[in-house]
Amino acid sequence: MQLQINGELIVWERGRTNFALLQRRVTAGRALLRLAHDYPAHYVLFDLLADTGGEVVLGLPLSERRARLERLLVDAPTQLTLTPQTTDMQQVSDWLVDWTVAAGIEGVVTKRLDSRYTPGRRGWWKFRTRLVTEAIVGGVTGSIRNPLTVLLGRFDRRGRLRYTGRTHPLTDAQQEQLGAMLFPLNPLQQRTATVVHPWPEPLPAAWSGQLERSEPLRYVQVEPLVVAEIDADVAFEHGRWRHRVRYARARQDVSVFDVPLLLGEEGSYFGEP
Structure with a gap:
């Protein structure tokens, strides 16, 4: 030995x-x-x-x-x-x-x-060490009316919505509250929309930054108009949370333009061009 x-x-x-x-x-x-x-x-x-x-x-x-x-x-x-x-x-x-x-x-x-x-x-x-902060809802797994997990984003300094991570599964009460506030993404209105949704569907496997999931993630794109309060750890790198975050609630009193910006080097985000 x-x-x-x-x-x-x-x-x-x-x-x-x-x-x-x-x-x-x-x-x-x-x-x-x-x-x-x-x-x-x-x-x-x-x-x-x-x-x-x-x-x-x-x-x-x-x-x-x-x-x-x-x-x-x-x-x-x-x-x-x-x-x-x-x-x-x-x-x-x-x-x-x-x-x-x-x-x-x-x-x-x-x-x-x-x-x-x-x-x-x-x-x-x-x-x-955990932080309470906000992010923008850009998509969900499951369905809009019964979202299972939430895909989150933040604006970078150029005003582009970047994918930043995914939540743990929602509770029944959270699904009901959030599902009533979401709207499906309308591609025809994206050219004139105030907030443009740039993420592909399905979500590329590399974007998750996790080894255990090797295939793209199917999800439902939603109009990025809802702000979520989340509980996250400090493992944040290349513009993304390394681990899943905890969804707390929807912040109806906060605009998507009040969410903290995604600071970092544009173009250096893991898995993105």
């Missing part, structure tokens, strides 16, 4: 984690070496499972496993790094408020210092 460790690969871009750049390596083909050179991956270590001599350390407390891991990484290259750890709650608060938002990190994980590593059991708890 050899050294066994637990960790996660990440790619940094302009001081933020970027899952999309890591994901692109799967289908990069001949561009893989260039992509790895331009955006090198780092391996962040969380835990030690077996020491260098093959000694299984699952039964040791986390504090001891952490100490051994620190010793192993004394002369490690910068691409191998140990995840930060603290018992200072003020430090944790600072991470949640400042660092997670700035770096695009989802949140913090808590473990007991005396905990053992038990395979197949979750001995930790994650606390995510």
